Structures are given as structure tokens and as C-alpha cells.
Amino acid sequence: MLDAAPTAPRALGEILAAGSALAWAVAVILFRISGRRVHPVGLNLAKTVLALAAMAPTLALLGEPFLPDVPGRTIGLLLFSGVLGIAISDTLFFYALNRLGASLTAVVDCLYAPFVIGFSFLLLGERLSPVQLAGAGLVVSAILTLSKEGKIERIGRRDLVLGILYGALAMFSVALGIVIVKPVLGGIPVFWATSVRLVGGALALAALIPFLRGRRAILAPLFEPRNWKALVPASFFGSYLSLVLWMGGMKFAKASVAAVLNQLSTIFIVVIAALFLKERMTAWKALAVALALAGACLASWPF
Numbered sequence: 001m002l003d004a005a006p007t008a009p010r011a012l013g014e015i016l017a018a019g020s021a022l023a024w025a026v027a028v029i030l031f032r033i034s035g036r037r038v039h040p041v042g043l044n045l046a047k048t049v050l051a052l053a054a055m056a057p058t059l060a061l062l063g064e065p066f067l068p069d070v071p072g073r074t075i076g077l078l079l080f081s082g083v084l085g086i087a088i089s090d091t092l093f094f095y096a097l098n099r100l101g102a103s104l105t106a107v108v109d110c111l112y113a114p115f116v117i118g119f120s121f122l123l124l125g126e127r128l129s130p131v132q133l134a135g136a137g138l139v140v141s142a143i144l145t146l147s148k149e150g151k152i153e154r155i156g157r158r159d160l161v162l163g164i165l166y167g168a169l170a171m172f173s174v175a176l177g178i179v180i181v182k183p184v185l186g187g188i189p190v191f192w193a194t195s196v197r198l199v200g201g202a203l204a205l206a207a208l209i210p211f212l213r214g215r216r217a218i219l220a221p222l223f224e225p226r227n228w229k230a231l232v233p234a235s236f237f238g239s240y241l242s243l244v245l246w247m248g249g250m251k252f253a254k255a256s257v258a259a260v261l262n263q264l265s266t267i268f269i270v271v272i273a274a275l276f277l278k279e280r281m282t283a284w285k286a287l288a289v290a291l292a293l294a295g296a297c298l299a300s301w302p303f
Helices: 010-034 040-062 073-101 102-123 130-152 157-179 190-212 215-223 226-253 257-264 264-278 283-299
Strands: none
Touching: 010 040, 010 073, 010 102, 010 130, 010 215, 010 257, 010 264, 040 073, 040 190, 040 215, 040 226, 073 102, 073 157, 073 190, 102 130, 102 157, 102 257, 102 264, 102 283, 130 157, 130 283, 190 226, 226 257, 257 283, 264 283
């Protein structure tokens, strides 16, 4: 279904994008639990390898070729997109998640839509309207509101600033990574494209680890069985299901529509975090979420 012709109903892309948001929200909660014991780089490498392991039999079951006739430039773009959107972005995201918690990180994630729109303007020639610029401003105001919430949550100023910085850079990287491959997604299978991006991310992480200090400490938690209880389902929802649905949404829906539907994850994360992680829902947090979502919607205008 995900590799249907580019003329597939627009609703398909919108359903996939919204489904991606829900799957990612579930994954974030599980990653938050895993991140308490596993280093962000090790966590990213493990979930990427697990996703690749799930993707290989998926390609076989679908009867898709592992090496389709695709131009080398397209493969290179997908690999580079994986470096940006998986190796760099997801590692920074896990750093932000550890410092801010799930709810506040979800607010910072709303920078994704303005970044997608901005890169679409710069790289794809899409026009920006005053309404979209106002939406980006609302998202920024939501990020600033986090300073109030940080005091309530008793997050240190350093953790708050670094958490927001890591989250912003994560959204910058993932937005750039998807926009650069948007022009080539229409003519290639979604599962295969997702696999190539995962390969790019895994190779970059594997190349990075030998140069990191304390690499044994980074990898050691991955050999403890108890850490896989949350990591395995988190990898399935976040690096397999969510990623495939996200790529499908970007393929079949307009980039602006897919981007704003992806932001529904903010609501899902805040609600699930309150239910399962017992993160408090305060007035400042509710205001930040409302501003961020409103800004994401306006930044993706018109639909």
C-alpha cells in the first residue's frame, strides 16, 4: 500500500502522517524510560540496528528488490538524509529528552514544521506567506515559555538551555534531511528508501563510536537484558513503524500538510507522559503546547 502510485488519494498521506505522530509518541515515552540507563549514542545505535533488522524481512515479504534500479545520486541523498535525520537528529533528541523530559521535549519538537517550511522555501522554491512567518513566531514564543515551566519542573537553567538547544538542532537536522529527499521520494519504494536512510544513520553512528571517550560505558548498558524491555518496543514504534509512516506521509501528502499532522505527536506525548510517566500538566505547559501547535499549524498554512 505504501508504494502505491504517486496519484494515490491525498487522504492516504494524511492518514500515514497522523499515524506516524501516534507511533512516535508511544516511542518517545519508551525511549524516555530507556534513556535513564542507556547513553543517547548507544540508544540511537541500538534502535537503528533493530529497525534495520526488522526492515530486511519486510522487504522480502513485500517482494521488493534489495537493490532496485535507482540512480546513485538518489542513494547518496538517502544515505546523507539518514546521517542527518537519524545519526545526528535522533542522538540530539535523546540528549534533549534526558534533560527536559517527554512533555517539554515535545514542545521543542514543534520547531520541526517551521524548519521544514523554511528549507522547502530555500531548497524547493516554495513560497512563504506572512501567516507562515507568524506561525514560526508562535513556535518560538512557545519555546520561550518553557523557561517558566522549567522553574516549575525544577529543571536547572543549564539543563533547560542545553535541552532546548539539543532539541532545536535535532529538528533542524531532521527537517533538512527530509526536505533534501522530498523531490526523489515519488519514484522509489517507501520501505526501501527508509532502509537506505537507516543504513546511512547506522554507518555514521558506528563510525563515530570509536572516537568517543568512554565508548565502553556507552555500549555496556546494551548488554544488560533489563534495558531491552523498553528499548525493543521503542525501536519498533519509533524507528520502524513511525519512520515508515512518516516517509509515506511525506511521499503522498503535501510537505506542509504532512509536517503539521506529524506535530500531533506533541499532544499525544503530553497526554501519554502525564498518564504513564506522571509528568505534571501545568498551566505554563498547557500554554506552551497550545502556542506550539497553533504555530505549527500556521507555519504549514495553506493546506
